[in-house]
Amino acid sequence: MIRLFLLCLFTLTLISGKKQAPAAWIRINQLGYTPSGIKVAVWGSKENTRISNWQLIDASTKKIASSGKAGEAFGAYGPFQQTYRLNFSSFKKPGRYYLQAGGAKSPEFEIGTDVYKGAADFCLRYMRQQRTGFNPYLKDSCHTRDGYVLYGEKAGIKDSTYMDVVGGWHDATDYLQYATTSANATYHLLMAYRDFPNVFNDEKQANGLDGKNGMADVLDEARWGLDWLLKMHPEA
Incomplete structure (x- = not known):
């Protein structure tokens, strides 16, 4: 009888000591938010629960910096049975913060003018x-x-003639390479520089090692793709 009692007590201790898995999460922009930009986080729960408000907490003081209504529920999405979009765009003070709502707490994030730098x-x-x-x-x-x-x-x-087609990129992190996907990647690198030249820096050499070479690194990478594409089309 004593053994049975001790076994039950031990089982209850294990159950009570087991950490309960979270049922809700808050997804944020992990890079951060600009002071004047749109600031939205997504609250999601694996249970069909509802929330009414959210709080923005100063990470250093642990005090409430802002709060607001959760608004309209967005319903099921992905693994979640219920979701909300938490909009705190009106808050503009730079600093480090986290959100809490419906028993969930977000990771810390930054509000600042240079959160997207680099x-x-x-x-x-x-x-x-x-x-x-x-x-x-x-x-x-x-x-x-x-x-x-x-x-x-x-x-x-x-058949079996050797051709020098060294270069380019592994496709999907495996051993295959395709001209079509490589051309698509090269195109986007070039267009990114065409549209936003000021966001790219020169920190790498053409071979990818540390050091400046007088050319934006995005163009070095695009050239790496172009050189391989020319090898794949020797008559071009």
Whole structure:
């Protein structure tokens, strides 16, 4: 009898000590928000619950900096049974904050004029990481002898002929490369610089290693793609 009592007590202790999984989350812009820009976060719950308001908390003082009505529910979305858009655009004071609503607390975020500074160049890290040929992350070269022709008779090229097509990027982080997707990526790099030249910096050499070369890094990356596309179309 005593053993049964102790077993029940131990089981209850485990149950009471188990941390309850959260049922609601607040999704924010992790880069932050500009003072005069639109500021919206999304509250979502896996339960069909409703909330009436939200609070913006100063991360340093833990005091309420602003609050507002949650507004109209947006219903089910993705894994959530209920969602709300929390709009705090009227709050413009720079600083670090977090939101809380309906038992959920968001990660901290910043409101400031330079929250997007460097974001454009940050995206280029992925492109450099996916380079074939010389890879600046590995500081080594890969796939230097992969270019062998198949089904090239109609173009007058003997099967298994080696062609130098080193360069470009891995597609979807695997060993394949496609001219179509590479051309699309190259196009967007060039158009990004055409439309927003002032947001890109020169911090890398053409080979992707640290150092300036007098050219915006986004153009270095676009050139990496263009050079490979020209290799893939030798008669162009």
